[in-house]
Structures are given as C-alpha cells and as structure tokens.
Amino acid sequence: xxxxxxxxxxxxxxxxxxxxxxxxxxxxxxxxxxxxxxxxxxxxxxxxxxxxxxxxxxxxxxxxxxxxxxxxxxxxxxxxxxxxxxxxxxxxxxxxxxxxxxxxxxxxxxxxxxxxxxxxxxxxxxxxxxxxxxxxxxxxxxxxxxxxxxxxxxxxxxxxxxxxxxxxxxxxxxxxxxxxxxxxxxxxxxxxxxxxxxxxxxx
Ligand SMILES: [Mn+2]
Numbered sequence: 370x371x372x373x374x375x376x377x378x379x380x381x382x383x384x385x386x387x388x389x390x391x392x393x394x395x396x397x398x399x400x401x402x403x404x405x406x407x408x409x410x411x412x413x414x415x416x417x418x419x420x421x422x423x424x425x426x427x428x429x430x431x432x433x434x435x436x437x438x439x440x441x442x443x444x445x446x447x448x449x450x451x452x453x454x455x456x457x458x459x460x461x462x463x464x465x466x467x468x469x470x471x472x473x474x475x476x477x478x479x480x481x482x483x484x485x486x487x488x489x490x491x492x493x494x495x496x497x498x499x500x501x502x503x504x505x506x507x508x509x510x511x512x513x514x515x516x517x518x519x520x521x522x523x524x525x526x527x528x529x530x531x532x533x534x535x536x537x538x539x540x541x542x543x544x545x546x547x548x549x550x551x552x553x554x555x556x557x558x559x560x561x562x563x564x565x566x567x568x569x570x571x572x
Pocket of ligand 1: 524526
C-alpha cells in the first residue's frame with residue numbers, strides 16, 4: 370500500500386484580540402490515512418466564553434473526523450446547547466487523497482479560499498448565521514483536487530483586502546504565514562489564519 374501521509378503542508382497563525390488572554394477562535398487539523406481534515410470555529414463574543422463555544426465545536430469534529438460534512442455541522446450545532454456556550458461560526462475543509470477531491474462547508478464569517486496551481490482563485494460564498502443549537506442547513510461545495518492547490522481558512526480577524534498578490538504567490542506555507550505576520554495588521558478581533566498546500570504523493 371502506498372503511504373499516503375504527509376501530502377499536505379500546513380502553516381498557521383493565531384492571535385487573540387488585543388487585551389484578551391484567550392482567543393475565541395479554535396481550530397484543528399489532521400492528516401488521516403486517506404485524506405485531511407481542517408476546521409476553524411469562531412465563538413460568539415470574546416475571551417473565555419467565545420473560546421468555550423468554539424472549542425466545543427472543534428471537539429465534536431475531532432471525535433467525528435470521518436463523518437460527512439453536513440452531518441458534522443449538525444453535530445456541532447447540537448453541541449452549542451450547553452451552559453457557558455453561546456454559539457459559533459464554523460468552516461470545515463476535507464481533502465480526499467483517494468478520490469482526489471476536496472469539499473468544504475461554512476456557516477458565518479469563516480473564509481475558505483482555494484487557489485489552484487494556475488493561480489485561479491475560488492472562495493466560499495458566505496452564508497449568514499451561526500451555530501446556536503437551532504438546526505441550520507448548510508451547503509457542501511466539492512471540487513477536484515490538484516497537486517499544488519493551496520487552501521486558506523481564516524476567521525474575520527483577517528482583513529481579506531490585505532491579502533495581496535504577494536501573499537498568494539508564496540511557494541511555501543511557512544513563507545505565506547510569515548508574510549502575513551510581518552504586515553501591520555490592525556486586528557480588532559481574534560485572528561486565525563491557516564494555510565494548507567496539497568503537495569501530492571511524495572515519491
Ligand atoms: Mn471573529
């Protein structure tokens with residue numbers, strides 16, 4: 370069997386809102402036997418309360434890594450019912466190495482951007498709302514996976530207008546995130562940026 374791991378290159382950046390110790394954003398990613406999953410949640414409010422909500426959603430995803438994306442959103446939604454939990458927005462990305470496809474789903478202010486090797490950019494259409502325990506229908510978007518494709522997922526602390534051509538043109542994810550770090554970002558919110566590149570099978 371072909372060793373299908375280590376096909377993704379990932380770099381992340383996270384910073385709490387000024388004056389806050391806790392970030393209300395939580396994220397998770399993992400390379401699985403035949404694919405990859407990444408999720409980012411931004412909890413309502415700020416600080417610890419926000420963190421409780423986003424962590425609850427991410428916990429659900431960690432425990433249900435293989436569930437279909439729409440089921441995952443439902444499960445996360447159900448997890449928003451506890452005390453000390455207000456709700457969150459959520460983005461989930463899954464890459465399937467075997468089917469050579471990717472899928473993502475998002476609700477609220479989480480951006481998902483895919484940049485193909487030829488530079489063609491595709492982004493999620495933001496769906497207003499947030500997970501609060503009330504059932505929410507979400508769309509799952511699918512596409513073919515190509516070697517060299519780059520995926521970005523970020524919370525609304527990232528001002529997308531600041532992501533210039535230079536940002537998108539870096540070849541490695543480390544350099545991409547380093548570039549972002551060096552900018553004078555006026556971050557008025559918790560900020561999380563995840564950059565992921567599908568390298569394909571390393572021979
Ligand atoms: Mn936010």
